[in-house]
Amino acid sequence: MQERLVWHSLDVLLEAFVFAYMGLQLRFVIDDVTGQGEPLGRLIAASLLVLIVVIGIRPAWVFVVFSSRLLFGRLPGRRHRWTAWAVAASGRTGGTTC
Numbered sequence: 001m002q003e004r005l006v007w008h009s010l011d012v013l014l015e016a017f018v019f020a021y022m023g024l025q026l027r028f029v030i031d032d033v034t035g036q037g038e039p040l041g042r043l044i045a046a047s048l049l050v051l052i053v054v055i056g057i058r059p060a061w062v063f064v065v066f067s068s069r070l071l072f073g074r075l076p077g078r079r080h081r082w083t084a085w086a087v088a089a090s091g092r093t094g095g096t097t098c
Contacts, residue, residue, distance in 0.1 A: 030043070
């Protein structure tokens with residue numbers, strides 16, 4: 001249990017460093033783009049377009065995955081029939097789910 005907490009903390013710390021490093025590199029990216037003659041507005045417009053596409057894809061993907069699980073009867077938190085049978089046959093009574 002303690003190992004899980006340590007790895008989770010380490011994961012959060014590494015992600016913070018990665019995003020901080022990306023933020024520090026933003027100035028150099030903007031300088032390189034404007035140094036090549038590209039207008040800053042075009043860079044911002046392209047960045048916003050990518051952001052909108054990424055934000056739009058995520059809910060669509062979640063909807064597709066959840067609706068397919070709903071149609072095929074595999075909702076989160078429900079066990080598959082074979083998993084419930086295997087747990088019952090082995091005699092384990094743990095709280096694991098698929």
